[in-house]
Amino acid sequence: MIRILQFGATGQVGQAMIAAADGRATLRALSRQDVDLADTAAVERAIAGADCDLVLNCAGFTLVDKAEAEPEAARAANALAPAAMARACAARGLPLVHLSTDCVFDGALDRPYREDDPPNPLSVYGRTKRDGETAVLAWDKGVVLRVSWVFSRYGRNFLRAMLQLGRTRDELRLVADQRGCPTDAVALAEFILRAAPRWTAAERGDSAFGLFHFNNGEATSRHDMALAALARDPRTRARVIAVAKADFPEPAARPLNGALDSGKVAAVFGWRSQPWAPAVAHAADQILAEGV
Numbered sequence: 706m707i708r709i710l711q712f713g714a715t716g717q718v719g720q721a722m723i724a725a726a727d728g729r730a731t732l733r734a735l736s737r738q739d740v741d742l743a744d745t746a747a748v749e750r751a752i753a754g755a756d757c758d759l760v761l762n763c764a765g766f767t768l769v770d771k772a773e774a775e776p777e778a779a780r781a782a783n784a785l786a787p788a789a790m791a792r793a794c795a796a797r798g799l800p801l802v803h804l805s806t807d808c809v810f811d812g813a814l815d816r817p818y819r820e821d822d823p824p825n826p827l828s829v830y831g832r833t834k835r836d837g838e839t840a841v842l843a844w845d846k847g848v849v850l851r852v853s854w855v856f857s858r859y860g861r862n863f864l865r866a867m868l869q870l871g872r873t874r875d876e877l878r879l880v881a882d883q884r885g886c887p888t889d890a891v892a893l894a895e896f897i898l899r900a901a902p903r904w905t906a907a908e909r910g911d912s913a914f915g916l917f918h919f920n921n922g923e924a925t926s927r928h929d930m931a932l933a934a935l936a937r938d939p940r941t942r943a944r945v946i947a948v949a950k951a952d953f954p955e956p957a958a959r960p961l962n963g964a965l966d967s968g969k970v971a972a973v974f975g976w977r978s979q980p981w982a983p984a985v986a987h988a989a990d991q992i993l994a995e996g997v
């Protein structure tokens with residue numbers, strides 16, 4: 706069984722990985738209490754001493770607006786810690802799989818972004834994530850999976866928030882002119898587990914390493930993504946109103962077009978995710994079954 710050392714035990718992707726790995730991989734998931742990403746020496750020690758075949762980083766400073774006020778904490782977790790992971794993995798020849806974001810782009814393109822489109826982040830979060838990508842990709846066995854609009858039954862997330870508000874508010878105003886590709890944390894975990902044997906067996910220079918966009922297909926809006934979840938709940942009472950991003954100011958700028966083309970992951974790994982709408986409906990059903 707493949708042995709995975711995972712940073713991040715409590716987040717959406719971290720929890721999806723723990724569930725998916727059960728009986729299929731030996732996964733040791735490190736929480737913030739085990740290793741704080743701000744302590745790069747502890748990050749390197751954890752990898753140097755680990756009994757593992759692959760390192761996976763599911764942890765990061767993911768509060769996009771808060772990062773504007775706390776740039777040093779965001780840089781430590783999103784740029785310096787992945788750089789320390791890359792150094793420690795390179796020293797042992799271990800593959801390193803890291804997650805990044807559509808927020809590395811400025812959103813000005815009128816088509817989905819491909820891996821070879823140049824980043825131009827608009828926010829502290831986006832800049833620190835771009836620097837983390839650069840550090841991971843400096844190691845020949847580094848893998849960066851860029852994802853966006855992650856959803857799942859786990860943790861705090863957009864779907865859970867929408868289902869809660871849909872029951873309690875009269876009206877929900879949701880942005881309809883910003884594009885993004887929803888990413889199912891469960892599909893991502895399944896992909897990582899299936900690709901893991903290839904990453905551990907591959908030599909440097911293999912096409913399995915490098916930068917990939919991963920998601921559940923077609924781009925949509927937050928408005929339509931929320932509708933797909935709210936339609937599952939007979940107790941939804943809120944009327945949903947489409948608004949423009951410009952009418953919904955946030956501390957951190959986000960790309961108006963954050964759609965990511967996932968053709969490369971299909972070409973290299975033969976991976977095809979389920980379309981986002983049924984996957985969102987399934988995750989919403991799980992959240993509702995567990996109690997909103």
Ligand SMILES: NC(=O)c1ccc[n+]([C@@H]2O[C@H](COP(=O)([O-])OP(=O)(O)OC[C@H]3O[C@@H](n4cnc5c(N)ncnc54)[C@H](OP(=O)(O)O)[C@@H]3O)[C@@H](O)[C@H]2O)c1
Nearest residue numbers: 715716717718737741742764765767804806852853854855
């Ligand atoms: N969620 C999205 O829509 C989205 C979109 C694009 C990209 N991504 C990327 O995907 C990855 C996973 O996202 P997610 O949605 O699973 O994130 P999440 O649910 O916000 O979880 C973040 C994880 O990072 C841990 N963490 C944060 N700061 C830490 C620190 N200083 N030391 C140790 N652990 C720390 C958190 O631990 P605590 O529970 O202790 O805070 C938590 O386990 C991240 O790299 C993120 O940038 C996410």
